Amino acid sequence: MNERDLFDESVLRRALRLEADERAPRVLLTGLAPARSAWGDAAVRLAAGACLTLAGIAVAILLGGAAVNATVLAPALAADLFDGAIGLAVPAANGLAVIGLFVSPLTLVATIAATLLYVRFTERGADHARAS
């Protein structure tokens, strides 16, 4: 492209320069801070709202899930507890039966011994009374 085909740069610069009556308008800095503050407050409010909404959704999901799963889990949980109790009770009953094998004869012998001792003390008391 030939320079003669182009518009002169210096003329262009002079033409684009601001005229005396084209002064910039008043820029009020006092308007900037409230705008920023309002923007900041709005951002904080928006973030807080979003957090609350997300937290609410999370809680609702947890509670809903728990409610739904409870109907499925409760019978299974009860069955597990019952099985556990049976599992403990059966060995305990066997143990008690084994202990019972020893306890019954011993009780019988002790009873006989106590009876014999009672009879003997009773007879000795009667003899002593007769002698005196």
Next chain:
Amino acid sequence: MGIALAMSLPRPAMAATAATAATGLPDFGAVVRDHTDLVYGVALRILGDREAAAEVTNTTFLKAYRAFTRYDPARSLRAWLVAIAANEAVSAGRALTRERARRAPVEEADAVADRAPAPEEELVAREERGRVRRAVAALPELYRVPIVLRYFSDLSVEEVAAAVGRPPATVGVQLLRGRALLRGSLAREGRP
């Protein structure tokens, strides 16, 4: 009208000023004071509408204020602000074009012209500058924005390229093409 800044900064702005002192950033009040004409001029030359340019100026400084803590002091502050202003002006210009398309056509370019009496020579020169500005305003946005950034804001080709997001070589071609279009447009109007 005129540059009349409210220099009593509000508290958040004062805090920002103190923060900028700690981070090595310039005082934002001084930034606004020193660059208002530049930002307004970029917007005015891209849009050709004073009211819209004033709005773009405020929006530019508002955006700059919000992003000021992220501004890299190693970059040219002037180029950074001009880039924001140019983008804002382009967006505003598109909105303005849509708005004008809905309404009856108006002669916006003439709104910039001064109607106060002036000496004859000055009047001729002023009219001449007005014709050039109208020709610039009539350029397609693709050429108008680089022309304004280069010849009004005095940005380098690389800075213009960074501001408009195009490769420097492309911007160089667009500047040449824009000047050629201007010459053709003004030649058709009678200017050699």
